[in-house]
Amino acid sequence: MSTPPRTTPRTRRPDESMTLITEVMNHPLDPGYAEAAARRDTRTRRPAGHLAYGLVAVALGTLATVAVISLRAPSPAVVAARDVLVKQITARQAHADQLTRDITDASDTIAALQSQALAERYPGLLKTIEDDSVASGAAAVTGPGLVVTLTDADDAVDTDGTVDADKRVQDSDLQLVVNALWASGAEAISINGQRLTATTAIRSAGSAVLVDFVGLASPYTVDAIGDPDDLHDRFAASTATDQLDVLQESYGIRTTTKTADHLALAGGGASTLYSATPLD
Structure with a gap:
């Protein structure tokens, strides 16, 4: 019977009996x-x-x-070019104003010479021409009347320069007032000194209002010559007054109306005729 091989006895750790404690440590x-x-x-x-x-x-x-x-930020070149344009516009506007004054003076001289020539030989014709000049707006007139002023809303332009067109007086607003004044019996009308004639156009160009191609700005003063009390009462009873009230309530556009004992309206100058011919 063979003897099984001897195995080397396993060496035991001293802490083998404390395996759990050792693992925790x-x-x-x-x-x-x-x-x-x-x-x-x-x-x-x-x-x-x-x-x-x-x-x-x-x-x-x-x-x-x-x-x-x-x-x-605009470049210096852009700023300089803009300054040049502003100076040119200002100079040309001054030149145009001077030409307008020259035309007015020439028209007054022609009217005086015409009156002098016709006074002796054709007094009736002279009276007709004078009446027609007043009706057409060519001649300067004075007299009592009514003054209607329209002003843009206070907040029509924001602090950043943004313009609210609805809060600014527009050409249709002035047309409304002028037509109501004519219907109320006005004999002559001007807006900011610009006399209205039979061919006057009131239009908008951007944010500006043009009267006979002359740019105007707020406030817009509409002078109407006629019987002050009659003009005031009839204008107040017109539909234009109701629409002006709506403009003030909705957009802040202010309107004032007052009578005047004396108004002086400049003449609009001689009208240019394109189709009319003199009577035989």
């Missing part, structure tokens, strides 16, 4: 807890990344703002 945290702790460490390091992203966003926003401001 060597590995105080469960693997799941260790993994959770590692994730928490990662999250605590993320704010640094967020801060970097925030700084980059602020830098990009600053650069974009600077770029927009630089693009919107």
